Amino acid sequence: MSDLVTQLREAGCVFAEEEAAILFAAASDTTELDLLAARRIDGEPLEHVVGWAGFAGLRIPVAPGVFVPRRRTELVARVAQRLAPDLGTVVDLCCGAGAIGIALATWREDLTVFASDIDPVAVELAARGLAPLGGTAVVSNMDADLPPGLAGAVDVVTSCPPYVPTRQIAMMPHEARDHEPRRALDGGRDGARVQARVFDAAVRLLAPGGACVVETSEHVVDATVAAATHAGLAAAVEEDEALGAVVVVGTR
Ligand SMILES: C[S@@+](CC[C@H](N)C(=O)[O-])C[C@H]1O[C@@H](n2cnc3c(N)ncnc32)[C@H](O)[C@@H]1O
Structure with a gap:
């Protein structure tokens, strides 16, 4: 987990700890975690990578190519x-x-x-x-x-x-x-x-x-x-x- 935080921070993610925890929770195994982390490090929005955005205490499903609710x-x-x-x-x-x-x-x-x-x-x-x-x-x-x-x-x-x-x-x-x-x-x-x-x-x-x-x-x-x-x-x-x-x- 701490390696992932470091990689995310080096990629410019301001909330690296929180993002690492979200990616960790979204992945079913280490292979999937590596794939999700690579997409995020490559610059994809976290919400597109994990498939949901937090909004008013809810999880709104999102997908690549769609605006991420703010x-x-x-x-x-x-x-x-x-x-x-x-x-x-x-x-x-x-x-x-x-x-x-x-x-x-x-x-x-x-x-x-x-x-x-x-x-x-x-x-x-x-x-x-x-x-x-x-x-x-x-x-x-x-x-x-x-x-x-x-x-x-x-x-x-x-x-x-x-x-x-x-x-x-x-x-x-x-x-x-x-x-x-x-x-x-x-x-x-x-x-x-x-x-x-x-x-x-x-x-x-x-x-x-x-x-x-x-x-x-x-x-x-x-x-x-x-x-x-x-x-x-x-x-x-x-x-x-x-x-x-x-x-x-x-x-x-
Ligand atoms: C800033 S995004 C906001 C999306 C959503 N309201 C939210 O807050 O997550 C603006 C949305 O307007 C849609 N849009 C742009 N022009 C439109 C039009 N002429 N008719 C309907 N939707 C349109 C886009 O496809 C996009 O989903």
């Missing part, structure tokens, strides 16, 4: 949990592996949760996580292929869409640049291009009084608020310093 996105789920009425309907757009919807469906058994993403591999993971909780995941470019009955009938739309301004992608850690799809990161020139599409979709989906909770960053938040307002929603910003998280809530 801890800060827990704020989207927590705000949505607060805003969703009893027996409400929630749609998570750009769901990736489904972390937000899986957390909501776990915390609130009364909610009906739909999730969608343009990436079929991510949707497969989300569907696997949501099905035992009564939720549904579908492949869809925004809301285009969601069940038509959802239009105007949704209480809360959640989303962590791509919101990194294009010119900043080159400055992201290599794990993200090299192992997560560009489509999951690139938010266009001002970072808010896909967020604007989420707010437009939310206007079609939300019932009157419903809310759309969208993750952003302190650098992009002004453009996110402008996008929500442009879509016709009343925008408010919520932050969680401990998580380093910022969301914009657009209310219909």
Whole structure:
């Protein structure tokens, strides 16, 4: 184990002890441990190597080529949990592996949760996580292929869409640049291009009084608020310093 910690540290892993323990627990024997460790030392995200990401105390299944859910996105789920009425309907757009919807469906058994993403591999993971909780995941470019009955009938739309301004992608850690799809990161020139599409979709989906909770960053938040307002929603910003998280809530 101490050899593995040293190798991980030399490879640049900041939390080498914790990562070694996770790899150790994930491997069924020393041969598998060597294979998993080699992938990690080669720069693959730990979550892709072991097949899950920690999120809100849950293990979300992930796979190579799919965005790894970030801890800060827990704020989207927590705000949505607060805003969703009893027996409400929630749609998570750009769901990736489904972390937000899986957390909501776990915390609130009364909610009906739909999730969608343009990436079929991510949707497969989300569907696997949501099905035992009564939720549904579908492949869809925004809301285009969601069940038509959802239009105007949704209480809360959640989303962590791509919101990194294009010119900043080159400055992201290599794990993200090299192992997560560009489509999951690139938010266009001002970072808010896909967020604007989420707010437009939310206007079609939300019932009157419903809310759309969208993750952003302190650098992009002004453009996110402008996008929500442009879509016709009343925008408010919520932050969680401990998580380093910022969301914009657009209310219909
Ligand atoms: C930053 S990742 C977040 C994934 C997930 N929400 C999470 O927090 O783990 C953004 C996701 O948006 C999806 N996406 C990008 N453009 C999309 C579009 N036009 N329609 C649906 N999903 C899209 C990507 O495939 C990716 O899974």
